Amino acid sequence: MIGTKVYLIKDLARLSGQTVYTLKYYLNVGLIKEVGRSPETSFRYFDDSTLERLKKIRELRRQNKSIAEIKEILEFSTQHGVSLDQ
Numbered sequence: 001m002i003g004t005k006v007y008l009i010k011d012l013a014r015l016s017g018q019t020v021y022t023l024k025y026y027l028n029v030g031l032i033k034e035v036g037r038s039p040e041t042s043f044r045y046f047d048d049s050t051l052e053r054l055k056k057i058r059e060l061r062r063q064n065k066s067i068a069e070i071k072e073i074l075e076f077s078t079q080h081g082v083s084l085d086q
Contacts, residue, residue, distance in 0.1 A: 006035065006045045016054040023054075029067055031057055031074065 013020045026032045027044075032053055034044040053074070060070045076082065 004035075004047050006047055007051070009044055009046065012046045012051060012054070015051055017058070018054060026054075026057065029071065031067070031071060 007015065009020055009023055012018075013023055016023075018026075023032065027034070032046070032050050035047045035050070036045040037043065038045070056074070057070055060073060065073070
């Protein structure tokens with residue numbers, strides 16, 4: 001994580017326009033992953049790639065995609081190197 005900007009979940013929520021509750025839900029269902037965790041405080045850390053992923057999730061939600069559909073789309077994109085940028 002050296003040289004990479006990291007965010008706490010509250011910062012990620014503010015920057016993405018999502019609530020902390022929503023981000024924790026996305027963590028639980030596997031839409032996003034933490035990049036690290038503080039051994040002292042157990043705070044989760046996220047990076048810019050998570051922020052970009054949240055933008056994609058938000059756009060897919062605006063298209064009325066279900067969580068299951070979004071997960072499938074993101075997994076396909078990751079596995080096949082397909083960009084979701086429009």
